[in-house]
Each structure stands twice: as C-alpha cells, then as structure tokens.
Amino acid sequence: MSSQRRSSRPSSAASRTSMSAQSDVETKLECRAAFLGRYDDIRDEIDSKDDLMTLLQQTGRNPSSRVISKYWTRNTESLTFDDFVDICRREPVTSEDELMRAFRKIDVNGDGYISLDELFKVMTTKGEKMSRSEVKAMIDEVDENKDGRLDYKEGNKFFYTEFSHMVISTAEDYKKMSIRMMEKKEKRKLKKKDGEVTPRRERDDTSLGSQLSVRSSASDKLTSPRQRSSLTHPEMNAQNRKSSRQSVAAEVFHNAGRRPSKHSITSEAANVSLPRSESRQSLLSHDMDDEDLSKGRRESRPRSAGRAGRGQEPNNIRDWTGVSSKGAFFLDDESGMVTHSYSLVLSEDTEVWITIQPLRIGESGESLDGTVIDTALFVLNADDNSLVAFTENRDSKGKYSLRCSLSMGTYTLIPFTTGCRLKPRRDTSTKDAKLITKDKEGKIALTRAFRKALEEIFEMADLDGNGLLSRDEFNWYNLRTSGEEIADDEWQVVEDNIDLEKGEITRTGFLRLNEMEADDNEGDTEDLWITLNGMGFNKSLILDEACPFLLRVYAEACDDPELTVTGLDANKEKINEAVCELAISKGEPSKVRGMKDLTMYTYSNDHRAMIVVDNKSKTRVKIELDCSKRRGLVSHTGSLVAAVTASPQTAVVGHHILPLDDRGDFSVVCEESILK
Incomplete structure (x- = not known):
C-alpha cells in the first residue's frame, strides 16, 4: 500500500x-x-x-x-x-x-x-x-x-x-x-x-429438494x-x-x-x-x-455500508466449529405462524457466524411470484428475553446472516418470517389428490403422489439432516400433526412394527407407518389429510403453508457449541417485543404531529422495513400508518394503509414491509394520522 x-x-x-x-x-x-x-x-x-x-x-x-x-x-x-x-x-x-x-x-x-x-x-x-x-x-x-x-x-x-x-x-x-x-x-x-x-461438528450440507446455495454473495x-x-x-x-x-x-x-x-x-x-x-x-x-x-413524514432509504466484509462469511470459516439444524415455519389457524425455536449454549466467549435460509421443497421457499420467503433470526438473552442480535444481512438467494461476538452462556434463537410472503392459501376449491389405492383383494397402498409428499415431510422432520428420525424428531412431527407428544407405549408400537437404524426411523419405516395408519382406518383418508394439512400441504399435495429452513451456527473460539430444538410454537409476544426493541433502538424516530408522547420509528435496510409506534402517554391511541406512497411494496397486514392501536405505555408493530421484487430499489415513506 x-x-x-x-x-x-x-x-x-x-x-x-x-x-x-x-x-x-x-x-x-x-x-x-x-x-x-x-x-x-x-x-x-x-x-x-x-x-x-x-x-x-x-x-x-x-x-x-x-x-x-x-x-x-x-x-x-x-x-x-x-x-x-x-x-x-x-x-x-x-x-x-x-x-x-x-x-x-x-x-x-x-x-x-x-x-x-x-x-x-x-x-x-x-x-x-x-x-x-x-x-x-x-x-x-x-x-x-x-x-x-x-x-x-x-x-x-x-x-x-x-x-x-x-x-x-x-x-x-x-x-x-x-x-x-x-x-x-x-x-x-x-x-x-x-x-x-479443532473438531468440526457440523454435519454435511443438507437439502430439501433443491436446497438454496449456502455461500454468501460477495455483494452482501x-x-x-x-x-x-x-x-x-x-x-x-x-x-x-x-x-x-x-x-x-x-x-x-x-x-x-x-x-x-x-x-x-x-x-x-x-x-x-x-x-x-x-x-x-x-x-x-x-x-x-x-x-x-x-418531522411527521419519514422516508427511509438504505445507506451505504461501512466495511461490508464484516457482513460476509469469514475467510477462515473452515477452522470454526459448526452446528446446524433444520426447522420450518407453519401457518396455523389459531396462532397465525408457528416455528421451531432453539437454545444455543456457548462454553466460551467467541465470535459467531450465524445463517438462516429457506429450503425449497415442492413449492416452499418461494411465493407464487417466485420471490424467496424471508427467513430471519432473532438472538435473545435466555435469562430475560432481551434482544441480543438480529440477522440484517441478506444475499441474493435469501440467506440471512449475522456475525457478532457472544459471551459464554445460553441464548434463545427464534426464526422469524414477516408473513408478507408466506400467507394463508386463498383458493380451497382444488379437487383432493388421491392418497391411496386398493387392489382387487382390498389391499391398501399409497399413491405415488402421496408417497412423494410423505418423503418431503420426512425431510422436514429430519432436523439434524442425518437421513433418520430420532424419537425427539418424530415427537416434533407428532406435536405438529396431532398436538400430542409420543408416549412410551406409542413409541413401543413404532419399535415393534418397523425396523429401526441406530434406534431411529428410516425413510422406508416412516412410509410404512403411514401405510399402517391408512390400513387401520380401512381406507378413510381423513386422518391422513389432517397430517398433510398440519405440515402445510394443500389438497393438490403442494407445500404452500409452510417454509422449511436451515439454521447454521459457527463459533470461532468455542469447540463445543450446543444447538438444541426447544419448541414449536408462535413466539408471538417475544417476537413483537424484539421487533419493537430493534426498531426503537435503531430506527429513525418521528414525532407524531400533535402528540407529545407518541413516536413513530422506521427501521429500514435494503430488503425490509419495520414500523413501530411507541406510546409513552397515559391514554390509548389509534393511529393510521400509510405507506402507499411507494409502489412495489407489500405489508404483513395485507394493506399498505393500516390502523393500529397502541395501549398506554406500550409499543406496537405497525408494518413489516418487503419489496415485491427483491432485485429493485427499496425505500419506504410512511405518513401517520391519529384516528378518532
């Protein structure tokens, strides 16, 4: 130089x-x-x-x-x-x-x-x-x-x-x-x-169908x-x-x-x-x-990054210790959105590189227009659920990443998708796909289309990507499809009826269990459809109400990071608190006209925006947030003009906004007005 x-x-x-x-x-x-x-x-x-x-x-x-x-x-x-x-x-x-x-x-x-x-x-x-x-x-x-x-x-x-x-x-x-x-x-x-x-604990790359690229874009x-x-x-x-x-x-x-x-x-x-x-x-x-x-009107535009290299995969990542797990977002009639959550335990202070990306299986990972479903991650302190980190970086394939330093201790990792692209299906008039066939003797068999869907479900349930389902993984699958955990006697039925490999269910064994269920119900497919719907499949056996993802954690100075699945639930309250904390801490503040103790915060980068209203007053406030001044945007509310109610002394999420086209420029203008 x-x-x-x-x-x-x-x-x-x-x-x-x-x-x-x-x-x-x-x-x-x-x-x-x-x-x-x-x-x-x-x-x-x-x-x-x-x-x-x-x-x-x-x-x-x-x-x-x-x-x-x-x-x-x-x-x-x-x-x-x-x-x-x-x-x-x-x-x-x-x-x-x-x-x-x-x-x-x-x-x-x-x-x-x-x-x-x-x-x-x-x-x-x-x-x-x-x-x-x-x-x-x-x-x-x-x-x-x-x-x-x-x-x-x-x-x-x-x-x-x-x-x-x-x-x-x-x-x-x-x-x-x-x-x-x-x-x-x-x-x-x-x-x-x-x-x-240093031992490398990460498993080989796993995939569901055509897995997205696991390399970060050099232009992150x-x-x-x-x-x-x-x-x-x-x-x-x-x-x-x-x-x-x-x-x-x-x-x-x-x-x-x-x-x-x-x-x-x-x-x-x-x-x-x-x-x-x-x-x-x-x-x-x-x-x-x-x-x-x-200012009562706030325009939020992306700004140039400082040292982009800190947002990219470390050059010496092969020397870091890695752990990984798959998971999925599921649309749920009662909770709205549920997802696997995780516990990360670090035995030493270390720098970490964390990535989360959607996995394509059938139609999952992409919305109908081909836009990749957003899959971000919140890192919370396990003791008090305070926000520690959030994946801001995103490459062209939809992989979000985070590089930061963490002290020894336990962290809660909660995957997050806005709901802007993973939405409830609209058309339910599709003719039901055929799940089983019967021969002349009345013997039941699974159709080719149903077997393919079950193989995709197996891939989703195989969280560690080893090609087998452990009892814990089978338990998560059962919780999602029936709401109940696997009891000892039920697991005994599994062990008695199929051959296990290393004490775990093989792909063939999983298909056999579903054949047994169809046979027990004498060809009635109602329970089979409950399983399929619970895992996000529609009547055409297309995965349209779920999005599998792959989560990876690399630690530079910790040889034994532990990543464990701890839940499959909505985490709505934790996520909303984390979003509000992030937006208020990092977003652009704008005082709402005529309201001394009401502030709107707009947190935005080149691929997302979060708008939060912070009500410090002692009265309940209803406010309209209008983001329709910019075209090519989509909000999780379904409309770029949304009304939210903020209770006294609370913050509330108004909009999650994404661009319709990930390749175009992205900016957000939000105008607020008090509703009577």
Missing part, C-alpha cells in the same frame, strides 16, 4: 519521544487486541472511516468527527495496523474533563442538571441510540438523591468522581477482555499449527439506517462484568463498542443490534439539533 494511496498516514516520531518504552508496548498490545477483535489478521487493513472510529473507541479514545478527518481524508482508501498504532500514539484516551464537557453540551437549558428528557433526546437522535428505559436506568444508577436528573456541577463529588470513574474503569475492563480474547485466538492458532485440529451489504451496528451479548466473562446500568452509562459516554451486561449495546461491525449510528459520532461532537424528531 503506497503512501499516495493512504495520504493521511500519520507520522509518529514526535509523539514517540514523549512516551516510555513500557507505555509504548502497552499501546501496541491494546491496539493489537482491538484490531484482532475486528479483523481476522494483523495484515488486514482498515478500509472505512467507521472502522477507524470504532477501533479508536475500543482502545479508550473518543475522537470527534474532526479528529477522524485528520487521519481519514477524501483520498484515504485504507490504513494498516501500523498506521492505527501511530494514530493511537498521537490521540490521548478520553479524560474525565472531556466527559464533563460532554455533559455540559447535553444540558440544553444550562441549569446545571441533565433531565431524562434532555438525555433521552440526545440518545435517541444522535450517536448510540438507546431506549427510554435504558436512559432512565443509566440516570437511576448515579442519581443519588433520586430526583430523576443528573447534577454535574463542580461541587457534586458523587457525580463527577463516581460516574467518571465508572466510565473509565469499564473501558479498562474492555481493554483487558480484548487482550484475553486475542491471546485465546493466538493459542488456538498455535495448536492448529502443531497439528491439534449492510444497509440499515443504523448500518454497521451489531446487537450482541457482551464478550466479557461474568466475573469481569459491571452492573447493567453501569454498562449502559459506559456505552453512552465512552462509546467503547461493547456494553458488558445482558442488555448491552455492542458495536460489532456487520450485523444487527441495538444502537449505533451509521457514522458513529462521538458524544463530544454532538450538536443539539432535533429537527428530525419534528
């Missing part, structure tokens, strides 16, 4: 003379730890201004946009690790005095206090976006006299000393954690170099309004975590890039998460313009 290409490469000779040998070593170590926490190799290059900002923040610095512009000019294309070290030598870590000046900027009326409204306005319009509850939790942590505001006057020793110490000590904890993570990676590399290969981009953010569970070990409220404060005022708590906000590049702006601004450089909040 030539100096002409990196015209802003800093010279550090002057700054080096003022530092001791020991401090210079420490600086390099901290820089290396932060660099390897974001890139795979020390020889990689920083290829965006956003990445430079984040790396500096992760080493305890809080540079303003003006400072960043000194090192990343219009002609800068990339910076090396040595460049980064030079910058860190020149730029000091954030001091307590700088924190004080930052707070003075927030105090709009200059009364010496920071109210919840003042802090909330900043935290929801600039930089690291936070929910109102998180801002309140931060104030409560340091509000000694419990008056709901922060006193930063010089005489207040508690706030000035305690809070600043809390922020800076949290940053130090993060630096130590980064070094531990770096050392762990290097030890693993040495083991592999010496021939100790992060294009959400809060592009380069990632909502992750923290990387810190439990013994090094501060309280969640301390962590919130540290994230806001230090922007360290990790928030060491269950509810943490992380700036892991590439995928979802709670707050972080597209161009991550330092709190010290905030202006107080709140013009955006006053």
Whole structure:
C-alpha cells in the first residue's frame, strides 16, 4: 500500500519521544487486541472511516468527527495496523474533563442538571441510540438523591468522581477482555499449527429438494439506517462484568463498542443490534439539533455500508466449529405462524457466524411470484428475553446472516418470517389428490403422489439432516400433526412394527407407518389429510403453508457449541417485543404531529422495513400508518394503509414491509394520522 494511496498516514516520531518504552508496548498490545477483535489478521487493513472510529473507541479514545478527518481524508482508501498504532500514539484516551464537557453540551437549558428528557433526546437522535428505559436506568444508577436528573456541577463529588470513574474503569475492563480474547485466538492458532485440529461438528450440507446455495454473495451489504451496528451479548466473562446500568452509562459516554451486561449495546461491525449510528459520532461532537424528531413524514432509504466484509462469511470459516439444524415455519389457524425455536449454549466467549435460509421443497421457499420467503433470526438473552442480535444481512438467494461476538452462556434463537410472503392459501376449491389405492383383494397402498409428499415431510422432520428420525424428531412431527407428544407405549408400537437404524426411523419405516395408519382406518383418508394439512400441504399435495429452513451456527473460539430444538410454537409476544426493541433502538424516530408522547420509528435496510409506534402517554391511541406512497411494496397486514392501536405505555408493530421484487430499489415513506 503506497503512501499516495493512504495520504493521511500519520507520522509518529514526535509523539514517540514523549512516551516510555513500557507505555509504548502497552499501546501496541491494546491496539493489537482491538484490531484482532475486528479483523481476522494483523495484515488486514482498515478500509472505512467507521472502522477507524470504532477501533479508536475500543482502545479508550473518543475522537470527534474532526479528529477522524485528520487521519481519514477524501483520498484515504485504507490504513494498516501500523498506521492505527501511530494514530493511537498521537490521540490521548478520553479524560474525565472531556466527559464533563460532554455533559455540559447535553444540558440544553444550562441549569446545571441533565433531565431524562434532555438525555433521552440526545440518545435517541444522535450517536448510540438507546431506549427510554435504558436512559432512565443509566440516570437511576448515579442519581443519588433520586430526583430523576443528573447534577454535574463542580461541587457534586458523587457525580463527577463516581460516574467518571465508572466510565473509565469499564473501558479498562474492555481493554483487558480484548487482550484475553486475542491471546485465546493466538493459542488456538498455535495448536492448529502443531497439528491439534479443532473438531468440526457440523454435519454435511443438507437439502430439501433443491436446497438454496449456502455461500454468501460477495455483494452482501449492510444497509440499515443504523448500518454497521451489531446487537450482541457482551464478550466479557461474568466475573469481569459491571452492573447493567453501569454498562449502559459506559456505552453512552465512552462509546467503547461493547456494553458488558445482558442488555448491552455492542458495536460489532456487520450485523444487527441495538444502537449505533451509521457514522458513529462521538458524544463530544454532538450538536443539539432535533429537527428530525419534528418531522411527521419519514422516508427511509438504505445507506451505504461501512466495511461490508464484516457482513460476509469469514475467510477462515473452515477452522470454526459448526452446528446446524433444520426447522420450518407453519401457518396455523389459531396462532397465525408457528416455528421451531432453539437454545444455543456457548462454553466460551467467541465470535459467531450465524445463517438462516429457506429450503425449497415442492413449492416452499418461494411465493407464487417466485420471490424467496424471508427467513430471519432473532438472538435473545435466555435469562430475560432481551434482544441480543438480529440477522440484517441478506444475499441474493435469501440467506440471512449475522456475525457478532457472544459471551459464554445460553441464548434463545427464534426464526422469524414477516408473513408478507408466506400467507394463508386463498383458493380451497382444488379437487383432493388421491392418497391411496386398493387392489382387487382390498389391499391398501399409497399413491405415488402421496408417497412423494410423505418423503418431503420426512425431510422436514429430519432436523439434524442425518437421513433418520430420532424419537425427539418424530415427537416434533407428532406435536405438529396431532398436538400430542409420543408416549412410551406409542413409541413401543413404532419399535415393534418397523425396523429401526441406530434406534431411529428410516425413510422406508416412516412410509410404512403411514401405510399402517391408512390400513387401520380401512381406507378413510381423513386422518391422513389432517397430517398433510398440519405440515402445510394443500389438497393438490403442494407445500404452500409452510417454509422449511436451515439454521447454521459457527463459533470461532468455542469447540463445543450446543444447538438444541426447544419448541414449536408462535413466539408471538417475544417476537413483537424484539421487533419493537430493534426498531426503537435503531430506527429513525418521528414525532407524531400533535402528540407529545407518541413516536413513530422506521427501521429500514435494503430488503425490509419495520414500523413501530411507541406510546409513552397515559391514554390509548389509534393511529393510521400509510405507506402507499411507494409502489412495489407489500405489508404483513395485507394493506399498505393500516390502523393500529397502541395501549398506554406500550409499543406496537405497525408494518413489516418487503419489496415485491427483491432485485429493485427499496425505500419506504410512511405518513401517520391519529384516528378518532
């Protein structure tokens, strides 16, 4: 890389003379730890201004946009690790005095206090976006006299000393954690170099019919309004975590890039998460313009991604440990949509790469116009169901992906589809397909079409993709088709009547069980149709009310990740809460005209939009959300003009919007109006 290409490469000779040998070593170590926490190799290059900002923040610095512009000019294309070290030598870590000046900027009326409204306005319009509850939790942590505001006057020793110490000590904890993570990676590399290969637990690629490509498109981009953010569970070990409220404060005022708590906000590049702006601004450089909040009409367009590589499959993915499972979305008359859900257990802090993609079987995986059914994933904290991460990236084949860092612990994984494309069938007048035949002696046999449908059902039920159905897998199938689990005596019938392989049901055995059922019912196909309808097949034996998917989890620094199916249900409440949390944290806010405590949030990227209404008032509000100003869109409500009711002190989902054509440009304009 030539100096002409990196015209802003800093010279550090002057700054080096003022530092001791020991401090210079420490600086390099901290820089290396932060660099390897974001890139795979020390020889990689920083290829965006956003990445430079984040790396500096992760080493305890809080540079303003003006400072960043000194090192990343219009002609800068990339910076090396040595460049980064030079910058860190020149730029000091954030001091307590700088924190004080930052707070003075927030105090709009200059009364010496920071109210919840003042802090909330900043935290929801600039930089690291936070929910109102998180801002309140931060104030409560340091509000000694419990008056709901922060006193930063010089005489207040508690706030000035305690809070600043809390922020800076949290940053130090993060630096130590980064070094531990770096050392762990290097030890693993040495083991592999010496021939100790990490076991790979992932099964071979599985498919249902014509499985979609499992490779990420090289053109994957992060294009959400809060592009380069990632909502992750923290990387810190439990013994090094501060309280969640301390962590919130540290994230806001230090922007360290990790928030060491269950509810943490992380700036892991590439995928979802709670707050972080597209161009991550330092709190010290905030202006107080709140013009955006006053707009009653909001247009949301995708923005350019920072470092797209963080949204792509890691180059060394073959060295990571992988686990996988299949599952399916099912349309349900009572619950609307049900899906398999999962538990992910990690025994070590690790970076993960998670993908979920639709699998084609018959007509599934595509809507009638050929558009791929959307299959995304929410990662929740298993303890309190708070949102940890969401798959924002999507390739041209419909595979959604997420790359982030997770700490050791247990997570709940909930697949999600909007319902924009997987919809209830409209035409039920189709003539029933023939399921069985009888010969002259009255012997019952399954038709070829029915056998094919059963083979597809077998593929759907075979969650681990080993070509067999375990008792657990057969149990999930039975729950879906009959609502009951397999009792011991029922499993005994299975064992007595068909040959098992390794204690599991073969494809031939599964067909035999259905032949037995048809024979027991003397040719009555009512129960057979109940099974077919439960698995999403219509009267023509086409899968049109279900969508199978494949979920994969890769862990870089954890050799034994555990992925287990834990449920087959609607998860409606958890999903709605996660959607609201995501939209409020990352979406563009717009105050509803004439309503002081009513805000509309539009979260959008290049392939989806979520619109949420947050009602902070004490009254019930009914609001109309009109997204019909743009053509070529579809909403999960069935109409681009929908009315929603928000109860007091609650947030409600108004629209999930997808483009009719995945290949075209996508933007959303939403106009709101209060209904009487």
